[in-house]
Amino acid sequence: MLDILKVTAKEGVRFIEKHDFVRIYTHYDADGITSGAILAVSLARIGKDFHVRFLKGLNENVEFEKDDLIILSDMGSGYPDLVSQIESDVIIVDHHIPVGKIEKENLVHINPHLAGLDGTYELSASGTAYVFANVLGDNRDLAGLALVGAMGDKQKMIGGNAEILKEGLSYGCLELKKGLSLHSIKLRDALIYSIEPFLDFYKKDEELDEFLNCVGLDGDKNVEDLSDEELYRLSNAIALRLLRLNAYTGVFRDMMERGIVLKREVIKNAVTMCDVVNACGRISACSIGFAICLKDSRFLEKAFDIWRRYTVEILEKVEKFRDQIREGFCIRYLIVEDDTVSPLATIFSRYLYPDKPFIAISIKGERAKVSARSNNQIKINVADVMQKASEKVGGRGGGHSVAAGAIIPSDKVEEFVSEVDRLCCLQG
Secondary structure (H helix, E strand, C coil): CCCCHHHHHHHHHHHHHHHHHEEEEEECCCCHHHHHHHHHHHHHHHCCCCEEECCCCCCCCCCCCCCCCCECCCCHHHHHHHHHHCCCEEEECCCCCCCCCCCCCEEEEEHHHCCCCCCCCCHHHHHHHHHHHHHHHHCCHHHHHHHHHHHCCEEEEEEHHHHHHHHHHHHCCCEEEECCCCCCHHHHHHCCCCECCCCCCCHCCCCCCCCHHHHCCCCCCCHCCHHHHHHHHHHHHHHHHHHHCCCCCCHHHHHCEEEEEECCCCCEEEEHHHHHHHHHCHHHHHHHHHHCCCCCCCHHHHHHHHHHHHHHHHHHHHHHCCCCCCCCCCCEEEEEEECCCHHHHHHHHHHHCCCCEEEEEEEEEEEEEEEECCCCCCCCCCCHHHHHHHHCCCCEEEEEECCCEEEEEEEHHHHHHHHHHHHHHHHH
């Protein structure tokens, strides 16, 4: 399945062989950080020096010298004009839907969409980086990082991801176990601080006590220590709660998937690893998340502290903004001033309002950042909508069919929302 992608990846080897030093620019979320780590480790193993920089997108500056080799990780496929302006050799390691044509000869473009694979659900940037790493050398021990990145982008363990999972199990760096998508901590805390799935127990102690009493479980017991029968009761109770919350039906499959144990990583629970690395990226502590991916246990305490603070911050914002959501004809949307919107868009769209595309906009100075979410039930391609609506107001956007974003001028927000609503109505 990955053979065509490997052929393209092998074209990148000649660029690597030409250069002693590589500049890696990668995205700041879990998929981007794990991608950057996979590339960094694989380059170090063949004696190449490198520098890693984390970006929120290609709207930020990419510095280069003409003789450099630039690797754009988890970005690049949607910015043909900007990539075309980079004079040095470039390797794109991405999984976003390619947009337009990159006018550049010294380019290797490694993207599952260009190899007949679904980069939205079946192979993330970290998975693409893993394929590239394994044409550079034997880097099968990095399979866990590849799947952590896929989990961060809400991908399924199918297609290319399934192939990586199988390879990791065979190599011995991964293991499957029964369980739910919960952290390996006390059950009470796991339920309160769970964002994926979002269970809405934060600051609802009496409601949580009633839940635990009804299911007959001790909240102080570690999730890892629950018996199969207790896990069965818990999963049924969580499923009922999600139904009452009006959650998107796809979350049930995600929640029930077998747990992945990362036998070679400093955090063994893949769900926890994903959330910790993502939290580090989201609060601009990417280097901490990167260090965790490089198996540096000295940063574990700091990383877990970041995860707890970030999770509480997100849960507080869900409570703060859930009554400020506006209704369009075919969308729901939220407009805030200089605040985090991506995780809010995910929670609101998957668990509370899954029947329409959800658009979250954060205004800061002259620019506004947009996060858009859809799902297979709605069948509206928000990547297409973000691209067209943002271009109309002088911005730019794109992404995946179910998760996309844009950067637009702040004074065009209302016009942008109207255009997004119009385009969603046309698709719907």
